[in-house]
Amino acid sequence: MATNRTFTMIKPDAFSAGNSGAILKMIEEAGFKIIAMKATQLTPATAGKFYEVHKERPFYADLCAYMSSGPIIAAILEKENAVEDFRKLIGATNPADAAEGTIRKIFAKSIEANAVHGSDSDENAAIEGNFYFSQIERIG
Numbered sequence: 815m816a817t818n819r820t821f822t823m824i825k826p827d828a829f830s831a832g833n834s835g836a837i838l839k840m841i842e843e844a845g846f847k848i849i850a851m852k853a854t855q856l857t858p859a860t861a862g863k864f865y866e867v868h869k870e871r872p873f874y875a876d877l878c879a880y881m882s883s884g885p886i887i888a889a890i891l892e893k894e895n896a897v898e899d900f901r902k903l904i905g906a907t908n909p910a911d912a913a914e915g916t917i918r919k920i921f922a923k924s925i926e927a928n929a930v931h932g933s934d935s936d937e938n939a940a941i942e943g944n945f946y947f948s949q950i951e952r953i954g
């Protein structure tokens with residue numbers, strides 16, 4: 815079922831470079847509403863769990879080390895056609911292949927340090943959002 819939600823992470827390279835604000839501005843200007851958001855840092859074990867689907871890939875160990883190397887921002891985003899539109903906004907996984915004007919073309923450093931994550935399906939958007947947010951928190 816289409817949920818109109820997707821999940822993103824601003825990865826350690828973009829966070830440490832001070833690009834989180836500029837990336838969030840692009841996301842909001844593209845019409846995405848931030849439903850939940852937090853800054854956090856993964857352990858190698860939690861990074862491994864999040865990316866478990868890639869565990870047989872040759873880049874898995876490096877990816878887990880990289881994703882736990884510094885703070886990130888995790889967020890649930892809402893917009894009509896969210897998964898597909900967000901993948902267009904961020905561009906191809908490898909910034910060398912990403913279209914001009916996309917977040918990865920502007921901010922990514924390499925195929926691994928590629929600035930942002932975006933869910934690849936509605937099903938994974940829900941799984942990945944639930945990985946970070948057990949409920950949408952409200953204070954007071």
Ligand code: CMP
Nearest residue numbers: 868873877907925926927928930931932
């Ligand atoms: P992401 O969209 O978060 O999903 C898997 C991540 O693995 C990807 O972005 C990259 O950060 C990382 N990665 C590293 N090397 C590769 C590769 N050769 N192919 C795909 N993803 C890679």
